[in-house]
Every structure is written in C-alpha cells, then in structure tokens.
Amino acid sequence: MVTYIFTLLLIVCNFFIIFTLEPVKLGILLPSNSKFPFSIVKVVPAIDLALEHVNRSGLLPNHILIKNVRDSNCSETIGPLEAIDLYVKREVNVFIGPVCDYAVAPVARFAPYWSIPVISAGAPVKAFDDKSEYKTLTRIQGSYGKNADFLWEITRTFNWSTIGLLFNDNHKVEMGKTDNFFTMEPIYHMFKEKTGYEPYFKAFDEKYPLTYDIEDLLYTASMNARIVVLCASADSVRDILIKAHELNFDNGEYVFLNIDLFSSKNDSEKPWYRAGDTDERNSKAMKAYEALMTVTLRKPTSKEYKNFSMEVKRRAKEKNVNFTYGEEEVNSFVGAFHDAVILYALALNETLAANKSITDGAEITNRMWNRTFEGIYRQTIAANGDI
Numbered sequence: 001m002v003t004y005i006f007t008l009l010l011i012v013c014n015f016f017i018i019f020t021l022e023p024v025k026l027g028i029l030l031p032s033n034s035k036f037p038f039s040i041v042k043v044v045p046a047i048d049l050a051l052e053h054v055n056r057s058g059l060l061p062n063h064i065l066i067k068n069v070r071d072s073n074c075s076e077t078i079g080p081l082e083a084i085d086l087y088v089k090r091e092v093n094v095f096i097g098p099v100c101d102y103a104v105a106p107v108a109r110f111a112p113y114w115s116i117p118v119i120s121a122g123a124p125v126k127a128f129d130d131k132s133e134y135k136t137l138t139r140i141q142g143s144y145g146k147n148a149d150f151l152w153e154i155t156r157t158f159n160w161s162t163i164g165l166l167f168n169d170n171h172k173v174e175m176g177k178t179d180n181f182f183t184m185e186p187i188y189h190m191f192k193e194k195t196g197y198e199p200y201f202k203a204f205d206e207k208y209p210l211t212y213d214i215e216d217l218l219y220t221a222s223m224n225a226r227i228v229v230l231c232a233s234a235d236s237v238r239d240i241l242i243k244a245h246e247l248n249f250d251n252g253e254y255v256f257l258n259i260d261l262f263s264s265k266n267d268s269e270k271p272w273y274r275a276g277d278t279d280e281r282n283s284k285a286m287k288a289y290e291a292l293m294t295v296t297l298r299k300p301t302s303k304e305y306k307n308f309s310m311e312v313k314r315r316a317k318e319k320n321v322n323f324t325y326g327e328e329e330v331n332s333f334v335g336a337f338h339d340a341v342i343l344y345a346l347a348l349n350e351t352l353a354a355n356k357s358i359t360d361g362a363e364i365t366n367r368m369w370n371r372t373f374e375g376i377y378r379q380t381i382a383a384n385g386d387i
Contacts, residue, residue: 021064024348024358026051026341027092029079029107030099032071034323038099038121038333041323044069045315046334047096049308050341050375059349063358065341072098079103080110087114093358094119094344096337101125101182108134115361117368119344121336125182126189131384136365138385140343141336142297146387147259148186150295152194155227160255162199163191164225166217166240168232169203180231183259187229200224206236214243222249231259234271241272241288242281250291258294261332297332300377305329308338308376339375343368 028047030040044067051065068091072079079098086092087110095111098104099122108128111118112135121141128134129145155163165188167180184201191199200221204212218240221228230237237258244250260271271294272285299305309329316323347367348358356363370383381387 021062022358024060024063024065025086025091025093026065026067026344027083027086027095028067028069029072029082029095029097029103030069031074033074036074036099037331038097038337040069040071041316041320042312042325042330043334043337045312045319046308046330046338046376047341048315049311050338050345054341054345059345060352063348063352065345067096068092072100072103074098074100074103076102076106080106083107083110087116092116094361094364096120096340096344098122099333101128101179102176104128104137108137111136111361115359117344117347117361117365119340119368121333121340126186129384129386136361138340138343138365138368138381139387140340140379140381141332142387143186144183145186145190147183147261147295148190151187151229151257152190154257154293160227161195162197162225163187163227163229164221165199165201165229166221166232167201167203167230168206168236171203171205171208171211183231183261184229204232204236206233214240215247218244218247218249222254226253227255227257229257229259234260237292238272238274238285241292242284244291245284245288250288252291254291256292258292260294261297299329299332300335305335305376308335335376339373339377339379342375343373343379343381346371346373 028044030038030043032040034041047067051067054060054065068086070082070086072082080103083095093116095107095116095118097120098107099120101123104120104123108118117136117138119138119140123137123139124144126145128137128139128143131137165184167184169178169181170176181203188199188201202217202220204217230240241256244256272289273282306329312330312334313325316325347364350367351360351364369381369385372380379387
C-alpha cells in the first residue's frame with residue numbers, strides 16, 4: 001500500500017512538473033515522402049534526440065521543447081499553408097524547415113512579420129543571401145554559393161582560367177528551375193564577376209533524352225572551355241563521362257568537375273559501376289572517372305557521429321517498421337537539423353536571460369547569428385545568418 005501511494009505521488013508530481021513548464025513549440029516543416037534525404041522519417045528522430053538533450057540539460061529552465069510536425073510536401077503551396085495554420089493556432093515559436101526553395105521562400109517572408117525565427121538546412125539558392133527580405137532566416141547548412149567559392153579556389157590553385165557548365169534543367173518554363181540550375185547559378189555569376197568573361201553554359205533536360213545529344217554537348221563545350229563543370233543525376237554524369245572517354249576527352253586536355261552534394265557513401269564509392277550494364281561500358285566509365293573530380297559534402301568520421309547515426313537509424317526503424325534507411329551513416333541534413341534545435345535553444349537561453357520574450361523572433365535570430373557552437377558538427381554561423 002505504501003509503495004502504491006509513493007508511486008502514485010511520483011506520477012502526480014511528474015505530471016504537475018511537466019504541465020507547469022512553459023512549452024516552446026517547434027514547427028517542423030518537412031516532406032513525408034521518404035525519397036527526400038530530409039524527409040520526416042529520416043530527420044525527426046534526430047530532432048527528437050536534440051529535444052531530449054535540451055530538455056534534460058536544464059539549458060531552458062521552466063521551459064520544455066515540444067514539436068509539431070507537418071508535411072510540407074516540398075510544395076510552394078502546402079508548405080506555406082501548414083506554416084500559416086501553425087501560426088494561426090499559436091502552435092509555433094520557431095520554424096524548423098522547410099528545405100525546398102519554393103516552400104521556404106514564402107514562409108521566410110511571412111516569418112519576420114510574425115516575429116518567428118526560421119532555421120533551415122535547405123534554402124541554398126542565391127536569392128536567400130538577401131537577409132533584408134528574409135530577416136529571420138538562418139541557414140544551418142551551406143548555400144550553393146559555397147560551391148562557387150570552392151570552385152574559384154580550385155581554379156586559382158591550378159591556374160585554370162576558362163570553365164564551362166553542363167547541367168540538368170527543366171526545358172519547360174512552367175516546371176520551374178531545378179536544383180542543378182540553382183547550384184550552377186552562383187558559379188556562373190562568380191566567374192563572370194571575377195574574370196570579366198561569361199562562362200559557357202548549356203542545360204539539358206534528363207526527363208527528355210531525345211531533346212539533346214551528349215556528343216554534341218561535349219563537342220560544343222570543348223570549343224569553349226577545358227574545365228567542364230557537371231551537375232546532373234549520377235546516371236547522366238556517368239553517360240557524359242563514357243561519351244567523353246569515347247571521344248578521347250579524358251586524355252588530359254580536359255578536366256571534369258562534378259557537383260554531387262548528397263550522394264550516400266554507398267553510391268559514391270563506385271559511382272562508375274552499374275550492375276545492369278555491360279562490362280565494356282563499366283570499364284569505359286571506370287577509366288573516364290579518372291578525369292573527374294567530385295565536389296561533395298564532408299561527413300564526420302568520429303565515433304560520436306557513428307553512434308549518432310546508429311541511434312537515428314534505430315529510432316527511424318522503430319517508428320516505421322517498413323522503412324529501411326539504406327545508408328551506412330545518416331546524411332548531412334539529419335545532423336544539420338539536429339544542430340538547428342541546439343542552436344535555437346542556445347539563442348533562446350540567452351534571450352530569456354536578457355529578460356526578453358520567447359516571442360521576440362528578431363532577438364532570438366540575432367543571437368543565433370555570428371557565433372560558433374557544438375552540435376553533431378562544430379558549426380559557425382556567420383554574421384549574415386549562414387554557415
């Protein structure tokens with residue numbers, strides 16, 4: 001009887017403590033479709049880990065972080081509507097996501113008027129550099145502009161002067177621009193501004209292979225540049241390189257650079273190989289890839305990161321029994337969104353310590369910028385709110 005009463009009192013006390021804490025509401029805007037590397041099933045387990053860490057740590061006394069997860073559908077319509085619904089129902093203090101550019105843009109425009117911070121591991125396009133429009137947007141993962149910086153340094157290091165760009169893009173205007181286009185955009189502008197010449201570029205639409213000829217693409221590029229930058233699907237890049245080998249463009253006269261930010265470790269170890277292709281084509285591809293330099297995101301190799309990956313995958317499988325992660329380690333979006341929660345909690349802690357309000361989005365945003373902090377990654381947020 002005594003044990004029963006003690007247990008009951010403990011439950012009541014815990015219940016009382018939880019419901020006397022002020023909730024801090026995280027509006028999670030991510031797509032449910034698991035084809036995206038930043039889908040709900042892949043990312044939310046990492047967000048849960050961060051929430052548990054913050055709530056246990058005492059970083060936010062008298063507060064508790066909770067999440068409201070919505071399916072952004074990676075849509076310029078659904079994503080903003082979910083954000084509006086969270087705002088109207090007063091179920092959000094900070095938006096975590098969206099990722100897709102067309103979904104982020106309206107949310108990040110609304111948010112300053114709502115005084116709500118937005119933290120995204122996406123929004124990489126050049127337009128989001130303008131923080132006079134996107135005043136409360138913090139980008140926790142590098143923008144496409146970082147690719148341009150990196151390629152510029154490579155060309156300076158090797159004294160390369162003239163580049164050409166070949167990339168996948170929608171040839172139908174109503175379909176909008178692809179991520180490949182937005183990846184190439186800052187590269188084009190940087191080289192044009194720094195060298196005074198307009199880099200050669202040509203887009204092709206992978207969905208309509210009859211509308212372009214790879215040999216023609218390569219011949220035209222070869223007449224305009226010796227450094228060819230590619231941005232397309234892994235299969236398209238492979239087809240281009242096989243044709244380059246057949247044309248003897250891998251003889252040392254040309255250099256091919258491939259921007260492939262989000263391939264898994266499994267996909268990137270033997271990108272030239274296709275089990276269903278002939279030995280001859282696989283051999284050609286293997287040889288051609290010797291002339292290719294791939295630009296991708298670095299993944300941590302620490303024991304802590306491996307343990308983090310294992311726990312995220314375990315939780316994802318536990319909640320979704322039919323889901324298979326399919327990668328040895330979690331992708332960069334997963335770690336970045338975990339760190340987004342940590343960054344927000346740190347900034348909110350400082351805001352509350354300064355006797356400011358949890359609803360002061362501008363103040364919280366300001367405290368997230370121009371700082372370095374430890375999460376899964378060691379992150380440095382610049383003074384403009386970007387990595």
